[in-house]
Amino acid sequence: MNKIIGATMATVIVAGALILTYLDYTGTEYVCDKCGQQYKPQPVQWTTGMHLPTRRHMKCPHCGNWGWHKRVRVPDERDFI
Numbered sequence: 001m002n003k004i005i006g007a008t009m010a011t012v013i014v015a016g017a018l019i020l021t022y023l024d025y026t027g028t029e030y031v032c033d034k035c036g037q038q039y040k041p042q043p044v045q046w047t048t049g050m051h052l053p054t055r056r057h058m059k060c061p062h063c064g065n066w067g068w069h070k071r072v073r074v075p076d077e078r079d080f081i
């Protein structure tokens with residue numbers, strides 16, 4: 001019985017983490033240090049990039065600059081948190 005409870009808890013935690021990650025991705029964009037353009041990164045780049053709470057190390061799609069780009073929140077119709 002404990003195994004079933006454990007498996008259910010693990011599933012809930014993983015699903016919750018995925019939902020939060022998805023909401024975090026859809027509700028944020030990044031601003032390039034060099035050219036100042038705001039952009040939404042590719043999901044692959046976003047998930048694999050090194051990051052801090054407010055910055056993420058990625059390549060700018062506008063000028064090609066690699067840097068720690070600042071995170072900004074964008075309004076989203078699904079943004080209910």
Ligand SMILES: [Zn+2]
Nearest residue numbers: 032035060063
């Ligand atoms: Zn740039």
